[in-house]
Amino acid sequence: MSTIAIISSFADDAQCAHAIEELRAAKVGDFNTFSPIPSHRIEHAIGLKKSPVRWIVLMGGISGVLTGLAITIGTTYEWRLNAGGKPLLSWPPFIIICFELMVLLGGIFGFLGVLGLSGIPAAEIAPGYDGRFGEDRFGVVVRCDEDEAARVESIMKDSGAEEVMREGV
Secondary structure, eight states: OOEEEEEEEESSHHHHHHHHHHHHHTTOOOEEEEOSSOOHHHHHHHTOOOOTHHHHHHHHHHHHHHHHHHHHHHHHHHHOOOOTTOOSOOHHHHHHHHHHHHHHHHHHHHHHHHHHHHTOSOSSOOTTOOGGGGTTOEEEEEEEEHHHHHHHHHHHHHTTOSEEEEEEO
């Protein structure tokens, strides 16, 4: 059996979210959505989980603190400079360096995590993408077998799709 793509466009994010909910209820699993603006309705309909970027930033912050401690304690023991009879391990300046490295590495890890998880840069345009989906229309692209195509098309039309097209994948 050959796989085809059913491309449907919607004028409203509520209609698009309704179509996605209907697809999920019909257990049609492989679909992509495109929207010109962020939509919480569509995110809720897809059932997106919370992003793991928060954990990536946490790991970056922890590694920043540990790097700051390693650098400050390591250089203190390497050089052994005793200024005015003060103790070698003086924590107040160490805390400042640890904080700065925590923020720096947390930000870098977060930036790289967002890029990595979102697939940027994309090597190729997603199949079924239409330029209108980036301007003023919401789109759903469903990849399915030819046997399910008629059912998917009827779900899209019943959900209020303006246009439903078939495309070979």
